[in-house]
Amino acid sequence: MxxxxxxxxxxxxxxxxxxxxxxxxxxxxxxxxxxxxxxxxxxxxxxxxxxxxxxxxxxxxxxxxxxxxxxxxxxxxxxxxxxxxxxxxxxxxxxxxxxxxxxxxxxxxxxxxxxxxxxxxxxxxxxxxxxxxxxxxxxxxxxxxxxxxxARVDRVERALVDCTPVKTVCVEWLDPIYNAGHWMPDLVHRAGGYDPLAAPESFSVAINWSHVAEVEWINYTMLCMLLLPFGG
CATH class of the missing domain: 3.40.50.1980 (Nitrogenase molybdenum iron protein domain)
Structure with a gap:
């Protein structure tokens, strides 16, 4: 084959x-x-x-x-x-x-x-x-x-059950910056993160840094930024 x-x-x-x-x-x-x-x-x-x-x-x-x-x-x-x-x-x-x-x-x-x-x-x-x-x-x-x-995903989720979600920004292109779409928000959520700028199960779209600055991060722990230039 x-x-x-x-x-x-x-x-x-x-x-x-x-x-x-x-x-x-x-x-x-x-x-x-x-x-x-x-x-x-x-x-x-x-x-x-x-x-x-x-x-x-x-x-x-x-x-x-x-x-x-x-x-x-x-x-x-x-x-x-x-x-x-x-x-x-x-x-x-x-x-x-x-x-x-x-x-x-x-x-x-x-x-x-x-x-x-x-x-x-x-x-x-x-x-x-x-x-x-x-x-x-x-x-x-x-x-x-x-x-x-x-099983691997389940182990991660169980290990994080008592943890405070980590405020996360996923950037799928660098200039202009794009938010995270499709399966990436799902992965972030299951790994203990929270990305309010993401577009779950949808297309990434161009945003700007003002969108990041305007997000209210109350009740969330430290900031994690993931740079994930897409392509295939």
Missing amino acids: RIASFLPAGTTICYELGLGDNVSCVTFECQFPPAAKDKPKVIRCIFNSDDLTSAEIENAVNTNLAASVPLYEIDESLLEDVDVVLIQDLCEVCAIGPPMVLAALDKLKVQPRVLYLTARSLDGLYNDIMTVATGCDIEGRGVAMVTSMK
């Missing part, structure tokens, strides 16, 4: 499920586990962001989107003989979206199985793991992985 992963989360899930050898190609952003870095790159960004600031990347993305110019390009030669394709359907900025991928797949003689990963919460992440496991006919491994993850 050959798997093409079009998002870093899909790549990591495959490796955690013991499917690393089955992953035939990944994205230019896939860096975990380290072995994924050596896989052929099925997609690349149309511009090199290595030497750009956050503001410059934001401007480049917005300029291309306004002109309807795709942010990514696909190496279609790597899709031949692929059996399973992992794609996301949440954000066409952080990772390539379905339209371009499906258009490339339509050119293949044999259509692979397409699995959509759509997590917006921690429970959604568990569902995505099962989507991959079931789609790759290893449902038992998926159940074991999810069960283990839930």
